[in-house]
Amino acid sequence: MSDPNTADPNDRNDIHIPDVLPVLPVRDAVVFPYILLPLSVLHDGSLKAVEKALAGSRLLLLLAQHDESEESPDEDGLHHLGTVASIMRMLKLPDGRLRILVQGLARARATHLNDQEGLFQARVELLDDSDDPEISTQEIDALVRSVRERFEQSAALGKNISPDVLSLAAQLPDAGRLADLVASNLELPVSDAQHILEILPPVKRLRTVSDLLTRELQVLTLQHELSSEARNEMDRSQREYFLRQQLRAIQQELGDTSELSDEIAAYRRNAEEKELPEEAREEMERQIRRLERSHPDSAESSILRTHLEWLTGLPWAKVSSDHLDLKDARAVLDEDHYGLEKVKQRILEFLAVRKLRGDERVRGPILCFVGPPGVGKTSLGRSIARAMGREFVRISLGGVRDEAEIRGHRRTYVGALPGRILQGLHQAETSNPIFMLDEIDKIGADYRGDPSAALLEVLDPEQNSTFRDHYLGVPYDLSKVLFIATANLLDPIQPAFLDRMEVLRLSGYTEQEKLIIARRHLIPKQREENGLAEHSLHITDPALKRVISHYTREAGLRNLEREIAALFRKLAMRVADGDERPAKVGLKQVDQLLGAARHFPEELLDQDRVGVATGLAWTASGGDLLFIEVIALPGKGKLTLTGQLGDVMKESAQAALSYVRAYGERRGISADYFTNHDLHVHVPAGSIPKDGPSAGITMATAIVSLLEGRPVHRAVAMTGEITLRGDVLPIGGLKEKVLAARSAGIQQVIIPKLNSRDLKEIPSALTQGLEVHLAEHLDEVLERALLPEATEPAAPGSGKAS
Numbered sequence: 001m002s003d004p005n006t007a008d009p010n011d012r013n014d015i016h017i018p019d020v021l022p023v024l025p026v027r028d029a030v031v032f033p034y035i036l037l038p039l040s041v042l043h044d045g046s047l048k049a050v051e052k053a054l055a056g057s058r059l060l061l062l063l064a065q066h067d068e069s070e071e072s073p074d075e076d077g078l079h080h081l082g083t084v085a086s087i088m089r090m091l092k093l094p095d096g097r098l099r100i101l102v103q104g105l106a107r108a109r110a111t112h113l114n115d116q117e118g119l120f121q122a123r124v125e126l127l128d129d130s131d132d133p134e135i136s137t138q139e140i141d142a143l144v145r146s147v148r149e150r151f152e153q154s155a156a157l158g159k160n161i162s163p164d165v166l167s168l169a170a171q172l173p174d175a176g177r178l179a180d181l182v183a184s185n186l187e188l189p190v191s192d193a194q195h196i197l198e199i200l201p202p203v204k205r206l207r208t209v210s211d212l213l214t215r216e217l218q219v220l221t222l223q224h225e226l227s228s229e230a231r232n233e234m235d236r237s238q239r240e241y242f243l244r245q246q247l248r249a250i251q252q253e254l255g256d257t258s259e260l261s262d263e264i265a266a267y268r269r270n271a272e273e274k275e276l277p278e279e280a281r282e283e284m285e286r287q288i289r290r291l292e293r294s295h296p297d298s299a300e301s302s303i304l305r306t307h308l309e310w311l312t313g314l315p316w317a318k319v320s321s322d323h324l325d326l327k328d329a330r331a332v333l334d335e336d337h338y339g340l341e342k343v344k345q346r347i348l349e350f351l352a353v354r355k356l357r358g359d360e361r362v363r364g365p366i367l368c369f370v371g372p373p374g375v376g377k378t379s380l381g382r383s384i385a386r387a388m389g390r391e392f393v394r395i396s397l398g399g400v401r402d403e404a405e406i407r408g409h410r411r412t413y414v415g416a417l418p419g420r421i422l423q424g425l426h427q428a429e430t431s432n433p434i435f436m437l438d439e440i441d442k443i444g445a446d447y448r449g450d451p452s453a454a455l456l457e458v459l460d461p462e463q464n465s466t467f468r469d470h471y472l473g474v475p476y477d478l479s480k481v482l483f484i485a486t487a488n489l490l491d492p493i494q495p496a497f498l499d500r501m502e503v504l505r506l507s508g509y510t511e512q513e514k515l516i517i518a519r520r521h522l523i524p525k526q527r528e529e530n531g532l533a534e535h536s537l538h539i540t541d542p543a544l545k546r547v548i549s550h551y552t553r554e555a556g557l558r559n560l561e562r563e564i565a566a567l568f569r570k571l572a573m574r575v576a577d578g579d580e581r582p583a584k585v586g587l588k589q590v591d592q593l594l595g596a597a598r599h600f601p602e603e604l605l606d607q608d609r610v611g612v613a614t615g616l617a618w619t620a621s622g623g624d625l626l627f628i629e630v631i632a633l634p635g636k637g638k639l640t641l642t643g644q645l646g647d648v649m650k651e652s653a654q655a656a657l658s659y660v661r662a663y664g665e666r667r668g669i670s671a672d673y674f675t676n677h678d679l680h681v682h683v684p685a686g687s688i689p690k691d692g693p694s695a696g697i698t699m700a701t702a703i704v705s706l707l708e709g710r711p712v713h714r715a716v717a718m719t720g721e722i723t724l725r726g727d728v729l730p731i732g733g734l735k736e737k738v739l740a741a742r743s744a745g746i747q748q749v750i751i752p753k754l755n756s757r758d759l760k761e762i763p764s765a766l767t768q769g770l771e772v773h774l775a776e777h778l779d780e781v782l783e784r785a786l787l788p789e790a791t792e793p794a795a796p797g798s799g800k801a802s
Contacts, residue, residue, distance in 0.1 A: 017084055021061045022049035023120035025073055030193035031062045031083045032180035033104040041098040045118030050098055058087045061122050064194050075113045081198050084108045129176050129200045140175055143206055150213050151182055157220040161185055176202030179209045264288055270312035280474045284311050319432045323389035324355040336383035338517045343504050347384050363461045368485040371506030374556020377486040385434035393424040398439035403449030408471035418471040432480035441487035452497045459500045507735045508555025514548050522561050530568040536582035543590045550597035567593055605714040611706035615698030616719040618733030623740030627684055630702040635678030643683030646691025653681050656700035659726050669707045694731035696722030697781050710786045717741045718750040726778040730754035735762050750775050750784055
């Protein structure tokens with residue numbers, strides 16, 4: 001700040017100013033007339049100029065430099081209009097510098113500069129800065145008052161101006177001196193200060209200073225408003241935050257965006273690379289502005305950073321190219337899995353449509369693979385991804401009970417993250433992966449919401465193009481994703497959820513299919529995993545069939561693979577002990593290596609029996625035989641059901657009995673018989689729960705067999721639901737039931753006539769040598785199943801009812 005002490009304007013007339021004066025270049029300041037200013041003198045030329053002035057009139061011509069960084073300017077590096085100044089005081093510092101106090105006297109122009117070994121001397125022409133007589137006194141007074149008022153406002157808004165300067169400005173009536181005083185206290189750049197110095201008319205100079213003062217007042221007002229707003233949001237621990245806010249506000253006002261943090265620049269760069277949609281880009285900019293306003297160490301800053309990382313890290317427009325060669329895709333599917341023709345055909349159909357349309361936005365099917373455990377549902381998804389050339393993502397939904405697992409948590413929660421859907425896409429780094437939703441039939445629901453309801457939007461092609469995750473807060477397009485769900489059972493799945501998916505059933509494998517799969521896939525895999533790839537090892541087909549039939553009981557292949565792995569581990573021990581001889585595993589070696597057989601194929605009854613019928617059942621591990629036994633006891637018509645039967649199966653037994661009681665007279669069964677006897681229906685393997693309507697005709701056959709005293713053919717198995725009118729209704733799981741009948745040596749199978757359409761999907765090899773009879777009514781079942789007369793003594797309580 002300049003010293004407020006000034007000389008009287010008439011004092012210049014009492015000072016003789018020589019025509020030639022030494023020149024002192026000034027690097028970073030402009031000295032105005034009547035203003036005191038301290039200067040540091042260091043360079044030789046400047047020291048010589050000061051010494052020459054002190055030796056003479058103590059007067060100098062102060063000229064500002066064009067380039068402040070230049071240490072030894074030449075004649076062209078100096079402004080030629082400057083200020084004649086008097087050296088008031090001089091102090092020599094220990095490091096050789098001089099500290100002088102100068103006072104400006106008058107404006108002057110250097111008409112001729114002479115450089116004598118670094119010492120500039122100039123011929124001086126004093127400049128007249130008198131007022132223009134045409135300007136009215138009233139206009140000058142108004143301008144002076146306006147400048148004084150804004151000068152005081154600047155001080156009130158925090159400008160560093162001393163009270164002495166304010167007092168002097170209030171007393172100066174001269175427009176030129178007021179302009180110089182105000183300009184010297186505005187801390188102007190050298191270029192602006194030099195421009196004011198070169199304006200000679202006082203009123204014009206004061207107008208220019210007034211404009212600069214107005215701009216400075218605007219900046220101070222804005223700074224004051226920002227400071228007030230910042231203080232309202234700041235406590236004592238946020239001093240650093242306040243200073244940063246001021247710095248950012250000033251940079252924004254001056255248009256200086258060159259110092260954005262690398263972190264924010266990285267977010268914007270990622271947004272450009274990922275081609276964020278407009279709504280997502282707007283959300284990103286809002287979060288960036290909040291991040292800029294927040295303290296870098298605050299909790300909110302950490303939350304904003306995490307959200308921006310997820311927002312800019314998702315593969316918004318990045319997609320992988322589909323491999324549309326149908327022959328190659330078929331080869332990959334056949335290489336990885338044996339059979340499963342219906343599923344493979346559906347994938348090839350999708351690829352064919354994509355190839356013909358050439359549109360990447362062809363909506364993929366929402367597939368649902370349903371089948372027993374171990375049939376290859378999950379591995380089939382990986383194979384599909386490999387065939388199509390897409391990334392594969394799998395999430396397990398078993399036991400998931402929180403809706404936020406699908407839609408994400410809102411950002412207000414501590415540790416919030418997006419849902420598993422977006423996490424999977426982030427992992428895949430593409431927007432069109434094969435996305436497997438594993439075990440959807442095991443989703444739970446509680447007070448935290450129903451995840452399957454949240455999946456309704458995900459799996460709806462009409463809605464998932466604008467899927468909105470709670471954490472992300474903006475729509476994300478899921479229409480390019482090919483979703484594949486897996487389940488063991490369809491019953492637990494919500495109807496609305498199931499309606500959105502195309503169900504493909506994967507049945508259990510036959511013994512022959514398991515034999516082929518073991519040869520192609522399981523044995524080579526276990527040979528390599530157990531370090532026997534280079535050793536000669538052979539398992540005979542009879543030995544492998546024995547492993548399948550006597551050591552496993554399943555529709556899938558998991559237990560078979562475990563047993564094969566056990567064989568290889570035991571053989572690996574022999575090789576590790578030094579036995580390098582080629583190994584051959586036959587029937588005898590299987591029993592030696594795996595121990596006693598743990599399962600036995602279902603066997604037929606030893607003979608035809610009265611009141612015992614053979615049914616076919618479907619279980620999660622495949623088909624099975626079901627023996628239903630009925631006996632009569634003295635009583636009053638009570639029906640007893642045992643064998644851990646479910647509600648549906650109990651109702652089927654009641655419906656079968658009701659039909660026999662209602663229509664039994666035409667078969668010679670007296671209605672009075674039921675008033676004196678109780679019936680007990682039992683299904684062996686009582687420790688295993690059983691349910692379903694498909695045993696209805698089997699129970700009815702067993703009851704009629706008992707009441708008529710006619711045995712049931714032991715080589716005949718049956719399945720079907722019965723009505724109160726005796727009609728036979730269709731059932732499910734036909735392939736598994738036929739497979740179980742064939743494995744047990746059944747010769748004839750009775751099925752509902754309405755299931756005839758399902759026979760087309762059963763391989764002919766399964767039905768070869770097996771008589772399949774179609775029945776519409778229970779009478780047809782009884783005609784096929786009951787023998788004309790008993791071949792064994794009637795059991796107690798059985799016999800012809802009269």
